[in-house]
Amino acid sequence: xxxxxxxxxxxxxxxxxxxxxxxxxxxxxxxxxxxxxxxxxxxxxxxxxxxxxxxxxxxxxxxxxxxxxxxxxxxxxxxxxxxxxxxxxxxxxxxxxxxxxxxxxxxxxxxxxxxxxxxxxxxxxxxxxxxxxxxxxxxxxxxxxxxxxxxxxxxxxxxxxxxxxxxxxxxxxxxxxxxxxxxxxxxxxxxxxxxxxxxxxxxxxxxxxxxxxxxxxxxxxxxxxxxxxxxx
Numbered sequence: 677x678x679x680x681x682x683x684x685x686x687x688x689x690x691x692x693x694x695x696x697x698x699x700x701x702x703x704x705x706x707x708x709x710x711x712x713x714x715x716x717x718x719x720x721x722x723x724x725x726x727x728x729x730x731x732x733x734x735x736x737x738x739x740x741x742x743x744x745x746x747x748x749x750x751x752x753x754x755x756x757x758x759x760x761x762x763x764x765x766x767x768x769x770x771x772x773x774x775x776x777x778x779x780x781x782x783x784x785x786x787x788x789x790x791x792x793x794x795x796x797x798x799x800x801x802x803x804x805x806x807x808x809x810x811x812x813x814x815x816x817x818x819x820x821x822x823x824x825x826x827x828x829x830x831x832x833x834x835x836x837x838x839x840x841x842x843x844x845x846x847x848x849x850x851x852x853x854x855x856x857x858x859x860x861x862x863x864x865x866x867x868x869x870x871x872x873x874x875x876x877x878x879x880x881x882x883x884x885x886x887x888x889x890x891x892x893x894x895x896x897x898x899x900x901x902x903x904x905x906x907x908x
Contacts, residue, residue: 693894693903700877701817704853706846708873710864711882715746717890718824718859720908721882722750725857726820729754733820734807738765738796740825747771750822763803767795778806793833797844808852819854821845826860830868842875864895873897882908 709721727733729752739747747757747764757764757773764773768786781802784795804821808814823845829838842858849856857880862869864881873879879895883905890908894901 692899692901693896696896696899696901701855704816704850704855705877706849706856706858708869708876708879709857709859709882710862710869710879712861712863713882713884713890716749717882717884717908718861719746719749720890721880721892722822722824722857722859723752724908725855726750726752726755726822728752732818734761734811734814734818736763736765736800736803736807736819736821738800738823739771740767740792740796740828750824763806765796765799765803767792767799775806777810781806791833793829793837793841797841800845801848804848804852804854814852814854816853817855819849819852821849821854821856823856823858826858827862835871839872839875842872846875
């Protein structure tokens with residue numbers, strides 16, 4: 677059965693996705709965020725996925741080629757890039773932000789014989805490990821990880837290297853029961869989306885039509901579930 681054939685309608689699909697999400701949060705999950713939408717729409721999705729600012733969350737955001745303004749735009753309202761529970765990963769070491777308690781961590785250097793993708797993976801491991809140690813073990817869904825600009829990584833490194841990187845990120849996030857998402861700004865029916873989708877627990881497809889508010893719909897292939905479009 678295809679995803680489109682498996683589409684449930686309105687309230688039924690939303691009830692199903694709520695049940696699936698509860699299970700995913702309990703055991704850890706990674707999500708692929710697709711859709712050819714603007715930076716502000718993508719930023720809104722990231723803010724939602726990073727969790728309620730009133731809740732205790734450890735947030736790790738990795739950017740490639742993003743501006744400082746874009747980093748700030750992706751954080752939940754009331755959460756600052758220099759908060760003690762926020763770690764901004766930047767393989768170029770220009771916009772990195774780490775908690776004060778982590779100043780003793782030996783971060784990857786651009787002088788080392790390692791690619792940007794390798795440095796990105798290494799620092800993600802360090803950031804997640806730091807928060808896991810600092811909390812003496814993270815609670816389910818307490819850790820939120822976001823990786824932006826996967827198209828940039830694909831162009832710079834090629835698909836095989838990026839697939840290896842994504843497998844490492846998925847294992848890292850699942851290992852601590854966290855919630856991770858990776859942004860790929862391609863249409864949901866793009867061949868790259870099709871090829872990378874099996875690495876993830878679910879996809880979130882974004883769209884923005886004219887003057888209407890941005891929307892999202894979820895695809896969970898393992899449960900034969902695609903939701904209707906709802907407001908982001």
